[in-house]
Amino acid sequence: MGWVSLPLLLSLLWRVQEHSIQAYEWATVCGQPQTHERILGGQDTTQSQWPWQASLKYKTHHWCGASLIHSSWVLTAAHCFQDLADDPSVWRVQLGSQSSKSHKLSFSFLHARRVSRIILHPYYLGWPPKDIALVKLQSPIFFMRSILPICLPSSINEFKNLTNCWVTGWGKIKENQVLGKPWYLKAAKLPIIDQETCDKYYHVGTTLPLFIARIYDDMLCAGFEDGSKDACQGDSGGPLACEVNGSWHLIGIVSWGDGCGRPFRPSVFTNVSLHTDWILTTINSSTFSLIPSKLVVLLTLQLYYVSLEPISQGAYLRSDQCGHDLS
Numbered sequence: 001m002g003w004v005s006l007p008l009l010l011s012l013l014w015r016v017q018e019h020s021i022q023a024y025e026w027a028t029v030c031g032q033p034q035t036h037e038r039i040l041g042g043q044d045t046t047q048s049q050w051p052w053q054a055s056l057k058y059k060t061h062h063w064c065g066a067s068l069i070h071s072s073w074v075l076t077a078a079h080c081f082q083d084l085a086d087d088p089s090v091w092r093v094q095l096g097s098q099s100s101k102s103h104k105l106s107f108s109f110l111h112a113r114r115v116s117r118i119i120l121h122p123y124y125l126g127w128p129p130k131d132i133a134l135v136k137l138q139s140p141i142f143f144m145r146s147i148l149p150i151c152l153p154s155s156i157n158e159f160k161n162l163t164n165c166w167v168t169g170w171g172k173i174k175e176n177q178v179l180g181k182p183w184y185l186k187a188a189k190l191p192i193i194d195q196e197t198c199d200k201y202y203h204v205g206t207t208l209p210l211f212i213a214r215i216y217d218d219m220l221c222a223g224f225e226d227g228s229k230d231a232c233q234g235d236s237g238g239p240l241a242c243e244v245n246g247s248w249h250l251i252g253i254v255s256w257g258d259g260c261g262r263p264f265r266p267s268v269f270t271n272v273s274l275h276t277d278w279i280l281t282t283i284n285s286s287t288f289s290l291i292p293s294k295l296v297v298l299l300t301l302q303l304y305y306v307s308l309e310p311i312s313q314g315a316y317l318r319s320d321q322c323g324h325d326l327s
């Protein structure tokens with residue numbers, strides 16, 4: 001702990017100040033973006049409009065969307081992991097970035113995390129329903145203007161009459177067209193479609209009898225009959241966020257669809273409110289709650305300090321190595 005490292009610590013603290021970082025396990029507020037810019041359907045958006053949006057990366061590649069719900073946890077779709085849920089080391093979570101390719105010069109330890117645990121829903125059998133998974137970050141993320149959690153729908157509250165719902169993601173913009181440079185997050189406003197109507201839509205153009213349901217259990221639909229706006233490949237795992245009483249709630253997780261933007265084939269999401277109890281129980285039971293959250297912040301800072309120290313000796317920088325693959 002030589003004098004050489006003191007300026008580093010000070011500059012780190014200055015950055016902490018600069019970003020007005022707050023860290024809680026559960027935020028005291030959720031679903032409150034700090035910006036009120038106008039959004040147009042299907043257009044680019046700024047990250048601070050959707051500060052809970054995360055990119056789940058397989059090594060360095062954007063693979064799925066995810067949503068921040070706690071300083072150490074994001075929620076995504078179980079199908080994103082395919083056979084790779086047993087190896088958290090190949091996954092990264094990037095937050096606070098408008099582009100799915102993160103900025104090289106950003107302080108990536110503030111914005112990106114390795115993954116320490118992947119918990120698929122115990123009844124997920126390789127295909128929806130129960131297409132939901134919890135991902136634990138290796139260390140808590142700091143909340144700032146561009147990184148804030150979204151509210152979980154309480155399993156008791158019924159969410160009826162949802163009129164302001166948006167899907168966001170870095171996925172394909174058409175069935176055969178990937179998102180181009182600068183890979184900015186897109187948002188589209190979608191109306192919720194009730195399960196019965198959606199199931200009827202999904203039978204249009206098939207010989208399947210109506211008594212064999214295609215949309216059932218925890219599947220929730222949103223979109224247009226004519227398919228004019230839709231989620232697509234690469235949006236999977238991302239949020240369907242709805243504003244209720246002035247707060248944004250994570251109502252759905254992008255799960256599947258039949259192609260993208262096709263008529264009578266709206267996007268299908270996992271209905272999060274059916275899983276709120278599982279989410280809370282799982283997080284509560286895997287968080288070491290004996291350590292008060294303020295202490296966690298101090299310990300984390302201490303850890304950064306320790307890992308920053310070797311810089312002056314030209315040695316290996318741990319926090320840098322953590323974010324390295326993401327640039």
Ligand SMILES: *[C@@H]1O[C@H](CO)[C@@H](O)[C@H](O)[C@H]1NC(C)=O
Nearest residue numbers: 159160161162163164243245
């Ligand atoms: C649903 O929301 C709309 C628009 O906010 C409102 O005009 C309408 O009265 C609401 N209906 C119910 C049943 O709450």
Ligand SMILES: *[C@@H]1O[C@H](CO)[C@@H](O)[C@H](O)[C@H]1NC(C)=O
Nearest residue numbers: 153154157158159244245249
């Ligand atoms: C929104 O506000 C209404 C009226 O105050 C209340 O009945 C309802 O439970 C609230 N919904 C949520 C999700 O908090």
Ligand SMILES: *[C@@H]1O[C@H](CO)[C@@H](O)[C@H](O)[C@H]1NC(C)=O
Nearest residue numbers: 158192194195220271273274
């Ligand atoms: C989602 O599940 C809840 C039950 O928790 C239900 O009340 C609601 O209608 C479902 N949403 C849709 C759009 O099917």
Ligand SMILES: *[C@@H]1O[C@H](CO)[C@@H](O)[C@H](O)[C@H]1NC(C)=O
Nearest residue numbers: 026277280281282283284285
């Ligand atoms: C989990 O912890 C949160 C925050 O302390 C609390 O609000 C919630 O009721 C807990 N849920 C369960 C299922 O233990």
